[in-house]
Amino acid sequence: MTTADELARHRHPGDPLPPLRDRVEATLQNVELRGALRVMATRFNDARDEAVRAPGIAVLKDRGTAIRSAGVRDLRVNVARAEVSLRRLGVQVHHAATGLDAAELIAELASARGVRRAVKSKSMATEEVDLNHHLEQRGIHVTETDLGEWIIQRASERPSHIIAPAVHKTRPQITRLFSDLAGGELADEREELCAFAQQQLRGEFLAADLGVSGANFVCADTGTIVLVTNEGNGRLTTSLPRVHIALVPVEKVLARFEDLATMLPLLTRHATGQPMTSYVTMINGPRREGELDGPEEVHVVFLDAGRTALLGTEFEDMLRCIRCGACLNVCPVYGTIGGHAYGGVYPGPMGAVLTPLLSGLEEGRELPGATSLCGACSAVCPVGIPLADLLIKLRGSVASREPRRARRLFFGLWSRAWSSPRLYRWSATVGNRARRWPRVARHLPVARGWGRGRTLPAAVPETFHDWWRRERVNPR
């Protein structure tokens, strides 16, 4: 049996995972986690609800959906155009077919440039390719600089939310962690903890020779790399070290610079409820002659890792995702089990769709089942991704890959029985009888898995058919 602490621990791609049921059970035991998730969901949802009530947001959503749909439709062309624009600005462009390729390519670039210390701003793409591990294997000292990411890096854990990575850590846990780092007791107060982190990390920024970031968007027409942040670590990461490498999943490309006027407010309002985040940084290549800061070299590594394979398939819509995290915040399943139980890097509804698509139906095959199909995710999505529909389609794909004889036989017989009125009536009577002994019923072969965690409906004195027959014969 696994524990919540074990699930939180850093995991390399392909490492074995306990079954979903065990992962869920482990997180349900964690009372602190459930409290933290409740606070998180309330804060994010209240802020977003307020921010999307502003006039014009519906129009913005329609426009954003159209921009992203067209962007995905012309994805290959847009990436090719982005490459031309980036090169014109002096950015060196690379392509990685797989996550492993991307991690090795970046590690190689860093080694070849004599990099000893790297700082990172928050990037889920670098989590996806397990970049830190590959850099560390080359003897490069890597420091996450987003406060939440730094907390979990120091704890050897992994993010549990795509925009609030340390949402599962309580303040006392963070105080203990930082006190160990400081070699003395820190006060259990947010201000002091933040000040300690800022002071430690400022030194890392000044010493680093490589800054690694992701990208929220890259504009195909101008080659502009866009980072949306709040703490300022993204600015420091792309301003102070002499080399900047951005790992950019191919779907992040926007056709036009002016699309940002729609996409930026759409992203920030749905992510944190802010009309604008504290910082939006736009990078157009390395520092120019005479400039005092900014990297001397800028690299963009375009990451495919299963993405272009989705083009033209029924799952193409998923590539519109802008990683705002709203679907996590509204999801009753995420709100109960948190991010780690999902197993992959991306949790919540977007993760339950994306993980099986990117890492193969084998690794993520249980995830489309980790949903209630209530549709809250589809309703909140700023770019209109029909997440609930995609989850149903994925369940279908998974089921069709697993020709289970017993299951087929069972559903075949069921379908046959309920096609006949006589057998239907008989089964209703038998089913109703069985419910009088719920303890027995839930241990029957088929009901065993299904009945776990479910309450069987109460038995009724007679079935509807019996009642109807009696009423017709003997009307009141």
Next chain:
Amino acid sequence: MSESTRVDDGLAARFATELRTADGTPHLGEDPVAVAMDAAGLPPATIAIDDDPALERLASALQVAGHTIVRPHEPSYREALPDAAVGVTRCRAAIADTGTLMLVFDAAHPRSTSLLPRTHLAVVEHDDLVDSLGDALARVPSPAPSAVTFVTGPSRSADIEQILTLGVHGPAQVHVVLPG
């Protein structure tokens, strides 16, 4: 007062309201020198000031007041900057919709002035004020500068307990002097 001036006054007031919502401090119609003196505190403090004609008066006034002034064109800039208490910049556009400054970087306006000091002071002039993000994006110069940053209030994080803390990596205070 002409029609266009009245419209612009509306922009400054809206900018101030939105900036306050984002935990920044607007100074509507105040003297930039007085605001900078207050932000700097008792002399001598180290103050970084971008090389900008609009900031020259402010730079001399602070120097006369006994502060140590660091400018990008001086060789000491890079070494002195991490210890500067205040960074003073202009902006290329100020967005009324969201209280956002658009900073365009070049040799005279480095990225660090508005990033490393604990306090950032920006001086907005009448012509900088625009309505929306779209208007500001249209003002990004061509050919594109190496970097542009949009700043909306101070640095912030809610990574501990989902409660807001200001000044985590970037400035904890953002003062913006607006035309009155």
